[in-house]
Amino acid sequence: MTETSFISKTFDISNIKEKTFISSAPSNIALVKYWGKKEGQIPTNTSLSFTLNNCLTKTELTCFRQTKPNDTVNFSVFFEGKLKEDFKPKIRTFLNRILMYMPFLRDFKFEIRTQNTFPHSSGIASSASGMAALSACLMQLEKALNPKISDAYFNKKASFIARLGSGSASRSIEGPVVIWGNHPKIKNSSDLYGIKAPFKLHPNFKDYCDSILLVDKGEKTVLSSIGHGLMNMHPFASERFKQANKHVSEIAEVLKKGDLKTFMAIVESEALTLHAMMMTSNPYFILMKPNTLKIINKIWEFRASSGLNLCFTLDAGANVHLLYPQNEKEQTQLFIKDSLLQYCENEQVINDNLGLGLQA
Ligand code: PMV
Numbered sequence: 001m002t003e004t005s006f007i008s009k010t011f012d013i014s015n016i017k018e019k020t021f022i023s024s025a026p027s028n029i030a031l032v033k034y035w036g037k038k039e040g041q042i043p044t045n046t047s048l049s050f051t052l053n054n055c056l057t058k059t060e061l062t063c064f065r066q067t068k069p070n071d072t073v074n075f076s077v078f079f080e081g082k083l084k085e086d087f088k089p090k091i092r093t094f095l096n097r098i099l100m101y102m103p104f105l106r107d108f109k110f111e112i113r114t115q116n117t118f119p120h121s122s123g124i125a126s127s128a129s130g131m132a133a134l135s136a137c138l139m140q141l142e143k144a145l146n147p148k149i150s151d152a153y154f155n156k157k158a159s160f161i162a163r164l165g166s167g168s169a170s171r172s173i174e175g176p177v178v179i180w181g182n183h184p185k186i187k188n189s190s191d192l193y194g195i196k197a198p199f200k201l202h203p204n205f206k207d208y209c210d211s212i213l214l215v216d217k218g219e220k221t222v223l224s225s226i227g228h229g230l231m232n233m234h235p236f237a238s239e240r241f242k243q244a245n246k247h248v249s250e251i252a253e254v255l256k257k258g259d260l261k262t263f264m265a266i267v268e269s270e271a272l273t274l275h276a277m278m279m280t281s282n283p284y285f286i287l288m289k290p291n292t293l294k295i296i297n298k299i300w301e302f303r304a305s306s307g308l309n310l311c312f313t314l315d316a317g318a319n320v321h322l323l324y325p326q327n328e329k330e331q332t333q334l335f336i337k338d339s340l341l342q343y344c345e346n347e348q349v350i351n352d353n354l355g356l357g358l359q360a
Helices: 083-098 104-106 126-147 151-165 167-171 226-228 237-257 260-277 289-308 326-343
Strands: 018-032 047-065 074-079 108-116 177-180 194-195 210-215 311-314 320-324 351-352
Touching: 018 108, 018 126, 018 167, 018 237, 018 311, 047 126, 047 167, 047 210, 047 237, 074 083, 074 126, 083 151, 104 108, 104 126, 108 177, 126 167, 151 167, 151 194, 151 320, 167 177, 177 237, 210 326, 237 260, 289 311, 289 320, 289 326, 289 351, 320 326, 326 351
Parallel strands: 074 108
Antiparallel strands: 018 047, 047 108, 047 177, 047 351, 177 194, 210 320, 210 351, 311 320
C-alpha cells in the first residue's frame, strides 16, 4: 500500500456528536534495532520486535463535534488525571502530521486522557505504547465515521499513523512478533507500517519472558530523535544497515525453528551494536551506566554456569531487558532476585512477557 491509500476520503462526521473511544496499547522491545531514519519517519533498516503484554498505555479520547471546522487540531491532554501542557508539543506535531490522512480531525475538539501501567519516568519509553494507543483511538473514530473499513485496514492504518508519532510505535499495534521496514525476504513488509511476522512462532518462544531491570530511571540525556539523526553522517552506517537486514533474515529463521542459542547471539549483538553506534557517532555519547555493564557480565557468568538461555537486550537507555523462556522462569527469577536486583534503582524490576498487541 502507498501513502495515498491511507487518506480518508469517505467519512460522515454527523455520525458523532460527542463520544469517547478507549484503547490500550503495549510497549515493544526490538530484537533487531531501528536506529537511523530518512525524511518522513522512514526507517533506514528493517527492525523486528517482541510485543509486550503488561507494559501498557491506556488512552481515552473524547471527541466533541464542532459547528465549523477548526483551523488546526484542537485538543487538551491529561496524564494520570492532570492537565499536561508539556505533553502538547509532541502530540501537536503528531496530529499535524496525520491531518492529511485524517482530514476529519478539524471537525472535532479532543480531550486525551492517558495513563501507563508502568511507573512514570522509569526510563521505559512510553512513546511507543503512547502513540500506538492514541492512534488506535483515532482509528476507532475513523471507523465510527466510516463503518465499512476492515479490521486489516484498521491495524495497518493504526500502525501507519503511529509511525508518524514515533517510529517504534508502528510495532505496538499487533503481536507477538512485528516487523517494520521493507525487507526483500519478508513478504508484505513495508517502510510505512509494521506487520505481524508472517510465520508461525516456534513453541520455544511461547510466552517468552522479558524482565526489565530499571537501572536508571532518569530522563534520557540524548533523545532518540537526535540519535537517529546522527546516523546520517555516521562512518559505519551503511555496514550497520546491511547487518540489521541480515539479522532480520536470520532471526526470522530462528523464531520459526526455535534455536535459542542463535537467538541469544543475534539479540545481544544487536543491543551492543546499537550502543556502539552511539559511542562512535559525532558527537559520541554513552547511555549505558556502570551497572548496565555489571548486569551484562553477571548474565554471561550465569549463562555459562547454569546452561540456561538467559540473554539481554538494551533500548536507548541504561535499563536492561532480560529475555528468557517461560520454562526457565523459576530459576531465572531466582537469579535476578539474588544477583541482579542490587544493580537496579530501588531494586525495581518489571516482569513482562510476549503479548498480542492492542487491547480494547
Ligand atoms: O521510536 P523511537 O524514535 O523512539 O526510536 C526507538 C529506537 C530504539 O528503541 C533504540 C530501537 C527500536 O527499534 O525500538
